[in-house]
Amino acid sequence: MDIEKYIDDYTNWLKSEITFTKIGEYYEINTPFLDCKNDYLQFYVKQDGNNLFFTDDGYTINDLEATGFKMTPNRKKQLSSILNQYGVHLDHNDLILSAPATEFAKRKHAFIQCMLKVNDLYMSSRSKVTSYFLDDIQDFFTEKEIYCFNNMQFVGKSGYAHNYDFAIQRTRNMPERLCLAINNPSRTTLSSTIFAWDDTKPDRPKDSKLIVFLNDSNKLGKNVEDAFHNYEIDTIRWSERNQPANIHLLTA
Known part of the structure; x- marks a missing residue:
């Protein structure tokens, strides 16, 4: 089993499946990761000097609420725990993450994980x-x-x-x-x-x-x-x- 080749194949596929579009001061990034409705996750990022700002433009929370999901105290507590885990904060319904530009890859990965984890509140145990x-x-x-x-x-x-x-x-x-x-x-x-x-x-x-x-x-x-x-x-x-x-x- 040539595991190194398989890992290379995966990273090459991942790179080929990520697309981006310039929208105003942000780039819209589309990923191959799926939410609970089998839609591809997308988010937005912009750079201001040496800092990056990631946002989902409210998609994750708004999508949950559209399914009838209600933010009860227990759910808010779990949501807060998820956001803290990935260094993300909530601004109204927007997921927001700021990071040094030198940490784009790591923080992008964390932001996607956070979006998936919040989305999974709908599919909890x-x-x-x-x-x-x-x-x-x-x-x-x-x-x-x-x-x-x-x-x-x-x-x-x-x-x-x-x-x-x-x-x-x-x-x-x-x-x-x-x-x-x-x-x-x-x-x-x-x-x-x-x-x-x-x-x-x-x-x-x-x-x-x-x-x-x-x-x-x-x-x-x-x-x-x-x-x-x-x-x-x-x-x-x-x-x-x-x-x-x-x-x-x-x-x-």
Whole structure:
């Protein structure tokens, strides 16, 4: 294996795939690296004396927000950690990096890595995405003045403990409502949710309800909702959370 040749081939290919265009005082640089939508990453750089200034012109953050990605406190904390790692700062929505002109290659590489890492917030691990979905629901509850308890645990008739993401206390018109957030609805999550509720319900007040928030940013099969409804479990699609019937279910 001629590894040195392969590395040379890679660097030659990389160089051939990078293009640039002069736009005003900046150069627009297009790279062969792909974002989460399979678009090629591009950024802008200009020189002022002995210093270089890199910017993505707001593309990375704006693109995230266009997908419905919301900057909750946890996400802002992770974003700040990524920016600090690569020496990049945020100006409004623009990623900005300044560096000595002598460090162009190293800082260009760091800036591209930063853009990719920030873009990957959209493709975070499932556990983090679930955490973010919970953040979004909590923000929604705050916005609608829905007062609840977080992360409640109840022991079912089997003796097993089951966790619920939110619990809304009973009112004059509505019973106790327990809520679960399901970021990736599947047969497995459906079965485990139904088992947990079937195990918990006998030890809760007789009219208690379970409400499941379903993240429908990806395709959601109707059979998932039908299965929940067969067990008298209410569902709220995240995209339909502001519908009057859903607001009534949570606030009445």
